[in-house]
Amino acid sequence: MQAHHTPDSEWRSAWTVVLAATLGSALFAVPTYSIGIMLLPIEQATGWSRAQISSGLTIVAVLSITLSTLMGMVVDRLGFRPVGILAACLLTSAIGLLSLTGGNLWHWWGVWALIGVACSMTPSIWPGAVSSLFQKHRGMALGITLSGSGIGSALVPLLGNALLERYGWRGAYLGLAAFWGLAAIPLILLFFRSAGQGGGKTQTARDDKPLYGPSTREGLCSIAFIKLACASLAISVPGVALIVNLVPIMMSTNISQGTAAAIAGSLGLATITGRVAGGLLLDKMSAKLIAVGTTLATCLLPAALLLFPGITSLTAVAVVIMGLAVGGKLGAMAYLASRHFGTRSFGVLYGSMSAMIGLGAGLGPMLANLVFDQTQSYDAVLWGTLVPLLIGAAILISLGRYPDFSQAPSTAATAPQQA
Numbered sequence: 197m198q199a200h201h202t203p204d205s206e207w208r209s210a211w212t213v214v215l216a217a218t219l220g221s222a223l224f225a226v227p228t229y230s231i232g233i234m235l236l237p238i239e240q241a242t243g244w245s246r247a248q249i250s251s252g253l254t255i256v257a258v259l260s261i262t263l264s265t266l267m268g269m270v271v272d273r274l275g276f277r278p279v280g281i282l283a284a285c286l287l288t289s290a291i292g293l294l295s296l297t298g299g300n301l302w303h304w305w306g307v308w309a310l311i312g313v314a315c316s317m318t319p320s321i322w323p324g325a326v327s328s329l330f331q332k333h334r335g336m337a338l339g340i341t342l343s344g345s346g347i348g349s350a351l352v353p354l355l356g357n358a359l360l361e362r363y364g365w366r367g368a369y370l371g372l373a374a375f376w377g378l379a380a381i382p383l384i385l386l387f388f389r390s391a392g393q394g395g396g397k398t399q400t401a402r403d404d405k406p407l408y409g410p411s412t413r414e415g416l417c418s419i420a421f422i423k424l425a426c427a428s429l430a431i432s433v434p435g436v437a438l439i440v441n442l443v444p445i446m447m448s449t450n451i452s453q454g455t456a457a458a459i460a461g462s463l464g465l466a467t468i469t470g471r472v473a474g475g476l477l478l479d480k481m482s483a484k485l486i487a488v489g490t491t492l493a494t495c496l497l498p499a500a501l502l503l504f505p506g507i508t509s510l511t512a513v514a515v516v517i518m519g520l521a522v523g524g525k526l527g528a529m530a531y532l533a534s535r536h537f538g539t540r541s542f543g544v545l546y547g548s549m550s551a552m553i554g555l556g557a558g559l560g561p562m563l564a565n566l567v568f569d570q571t572q573s574y575d576a577v578l579w580g581t582l583v584p585l586l587i588g589a590a591i592l593i594s595l596g597r598y599p600d601f602s603q604a605p606s607t608a609a610t611a612p613q614q615a
Contacts, residue, residue, distance in 0.1 A: 206337075210329040212387035214340050217322040219380040220284055220388065221344025222351075224318055226291055226376055227311050228253065228436065228557060229352040229464070230369070232443045233457060237365040242298055246565040250440065252308035257558020259312030260551045267317045268547030276325040276390040279317050284381050287314035292373035295366040315554065320546040323530045327542070328391035334534065335483075339475015339527045343468040346523055348376075350464020353443065357457040415545040420536040420599075423591050425552045428529065430588035431491055432556025434581030435522065437564040438497060439463070442515070445574045449505040459512050463519040470523020477524070483531045484595050490525035491589040494518055498578040535598045 231250060238249050271279050290310040297304040322341050330337040355375065359368035415421055438445070442463065446456040470490075477486055500514035530546075537545040564577045 206330050206333055210326075210337075212383075213329060213389055214326055214337055216380075216383040216386070216388040217326050217341045218344040218347070219383050220280060220318075221322045221341060222348040223284055223344075223376045223380040224287060224315060225345040225348025226352055226372055227256065227287075227308075227315070228440060229349045230291075230356050230372055231561070232440045232460070233353055233356050233360060234365050234368065235441075235444060236453075237360060238298070241365065242301075244301060244304075245569055246444075247562055247569050248301060249304075250561040250565045252304065252311070253436075253440065254558035254562045255305055255308045256312035256315050257555045259309060260316045260554030260558075263313065263316035264547040264551035264554070265544055268320055268544035271317070271320055271324070271543035271547070276321050276328075277388055280321045280325070280388055281381075281384055283314045283317035283321065284377075284384050286317075287311060288373050288377035288381065290314060291376075292370055295368075295370040295373075298366070316547075316551075320543045320550065323534070324542050324546060325388065325390035327530075327534045333479060335478025335527070335531055336472075336475040338530050338534070339471045339473075339478065339523075342526050342530060343471035343523065345526070346464050346467030346469075346471055346519070348464065349439070349467055349519075350461050353457050353460040353464070357454075415537055416548065418536075420596065421545060421549065423595055424529070424533060424536065425549045427487075427588045427591040428549055429552040429556045430584045430591065431494075431525070432553045433560040433563070434498075434584050435494060435560070436557040437560030437577065438494075438518070438581060439522075440561040441564050441568075441574070441577070445501065445578070446511060448574050449501065449511070451506065451508055451511065455508060459508075459515050462512060463515050463522075466516040466519025467523040470520035470525075471527050472523075473520075474524030474527040478527060478531045483528045483535070484592060486524055487528035487532065488589050488592045490521040490528065491585055491592065493521035494525070495582055495585050498581045502575065502578050532595070 231253065235246055235249055238244065239246060242249075267279070290307055293307045293310065294304075297307055322344070323338055326337050326341045327334055352372065356368050356372055359371040363371065442460050443453065443456045446459060447453055451459070474486060474490075497514045497518040500510055504510050533546050533549055534542070563580075564574070567577050567580070568574055
């Protein structure tokens with residue numbers, strides 16, 4: 197039986213789960229990382245403002261806030277697998293439906309509402325299932341899983357731009373839906389599960405362990421949850437604003453669209469590297485320090501764009517650094533959540549925390565484009581990203597130590613462990 201507790205046996209029994217979860221994570225990156233390259237052609241084709249177009253992400257954010265706790269309860273009751281399958285199928289269909297909009301702004305917003313419902317199901321699904329199957333190498337497993345959104349951020353701008361040039365923005369959305377749906381959904385159907393949902397040889401030794409951690413009410417009222425939720429919001433507003441508008445921001449500094457799309461693709465590759473490297477570091481050092489350091493490193497991109505506009509090589513380096521930081525930061529935040537929340541109410545707590553990320557993801561691009569529509573410049577946007585990033589880093593520094601759940605497997609314990 198001891199062999200089942202070794203890191204090697206964890207990977208042997210659950211590597212396919214990590215693969216499926218990684219592709220699921222990549223699928224859910226498509227809406228965020230595609231809208232930046234679609235802004236100009238949709239604006240030209242429809243006459244809508246950039247704020248109106250990017251407000252689709254705000255709808256996603258509002259629905260994430262509204263539904264996240266409910267969806268977390270559904271995940272805790274039904275399990276990660278059925279909700280994950282439903283969410284992946286719904287999102288793929290909704291991305292394809294974006295190709296049929298354009299005549300009426302309400303149709304555009306309506307399809308984004310479907311995307312918002314799908315996204316509200318998913319914050320806890322991929323990291324939650326993986327966390328339930330890994331103990332010794334949880335950081336590495338989470339890093340690989342969350343690198344899926346990095347894969348998405350790397351491929352979506354390049355694939356979307358290629359489809360855009362050949363088929364227009366409608367064909368691009370249809371092609372993105374088909375590509376990611378065929379890549380992710382079969383693997384999710386075949387392999388995705390969590391502890392207790394496997395069978396036979398695929399079931400791990402942790403499957404019969406009791407759930408541990410605070411109840412939903414205890415968790416939502418805890419200082420750790422409040423700090424993680426506030427930090428998530430403060431960091432996501434500027435972070436997603438930069439990512440979504442990265443191509444038009446670079447174009448405003450006289451970098452061509454093709455070059456800007458290629459640099460945006462390097463962001464994704466760097467994010468993948470940052471998540472895998474960050475996962476390795478999470479098993480060896482403080483997740484809090486990683487989260488703080490990567491948040492501060494994100495400040496380098498707006499600083500470079502403000503101080504040295506139009507210098508392609510420097511911009512590319514700053515984008516890569518941001519990608520590494522984004523990758524390491526997301527893994528660190530998920531790891532902090534898994535250690536502070538436990539497994540008893542992880543769906544609700546991590547879902548609620550992720551709702552703050554969703555709120556920031558919706559507000560950031562909309563606010564950035566409102567400022568652009570008023571000033572016809574991204575300079576004020578870039579300056580505005582620095583303050584919330586510094587606030588988020590300060591909140592993370594104040595996090596306390598991990599709670600010790602070992603003495604009370606089904607309740608919240610208070611004895612601290614080294615964070």
